[in-house]
Amino acid sequence: MRSLVASYNAKDVDGFLGKLTDKVVQEQYGVPREQATASVAKSIGEPSIExxxxxxxxxSGTTATIDFEHTSGKVVVVEQVSMAKEGDQWKIDGFKNQPVEIPGGTTTIGVEATEFAFKLDGDVKDGDIALAVHNVGQQEHELVLARIADGVPLENLVMAIAQAGNQAANAPEAVQEIVAFGGYKPGESGNIVFAKPLDPGRYGLFCFFPDVNDPEQTPHALKGMYAEFSVSG
Structure with missing residues (x-):
């Protein structure tokens, strides 16, 4: 695992691919190994992993599993990694996300997602928080966290963030950073644990998944699925 992470952070595409089985290359990138180089080159090293x-x-013989807890950008991720021995080399053969526990002493903020709103439960006193997300709706929802400037109405930023493709570099000046967290199917829950306390400032939560019941596939955020909180300095 350590050599895989080193190759990833160094943006060593060949070294990284050489530590993966053909199976996991196909699963992760949707193409055979011989076609994966370009896809890997676009994403490797960003965000860095620690x-x-x-x-x-x-x-067990030529297979193994190991729990891999790491930071990916701003968040903590736990995965069970499957490995397979090919010749004299162990290679990564699969990844399975595992629940992330909220550390003791960290303030938990509940985030209830439904059509089409976020309901926040808890008091944000400082940046040492974690988000406990629960989708109580009938559609799949995501959570996009954006740090935003003071004084700008949240609804004014919804379209701009959507057009930025969830990338802060493409967003307006009022949006300082964007982090997107995967999808939560109806009834699913999960914890978002940050690698370090959030910096003081104003934060917005958005869901840009499309409304599957809308012929126009309008993003949920454009139907009012956004909320905000502030971290005091």
Whole structure:
């Protein structure tokens, strides 16, 4: 795992691909190994990964699993990594996301997602928070967190962030950074644990998934699915 992470952070495409089985290359990038170089080159190294803990290693013949806790950009991620031995080399053969526990002492903010709103439960006193997300709606929802400037109405930024493709570099000046967190199917829950406390400032939550019942496939945020909170300095 350490050599895989080193190759990833160094943007060493060949070294990174050389540590993956053909199966996981196909699963992760949707193309065979010989066609994957361009796709890997676009995404490798961003955001950087920092190993926090490797644990629960289990080896059975030519297969193994290991729990891989790491930071990916601003958040903590836990995955169970499957490995397969090819010749004398162990290669990564699969990734399975695992629940992330909220550390003791961290303030938990509940985020209830439905059509078409976020409901926040909890008091944000400082940046040492985690988000406990629960989708109580009938459609799949995502959570996009954006740090935004003071004094700008949140609704004025919804279209601009959508047009930026969730990329802060393409967003208006009032949007300082954007982090998107995967999809939550109806009834699903998950914790978002940050690698370090959030900086003081104003934050917006958005869902840009399309309304599947709308012929225009209008993003949920344009139907009012956004909320905000502030972290005091």
């Amino acid at each position: 190993i926090r803990r490797l644990s629960n290693t289990h080896v």
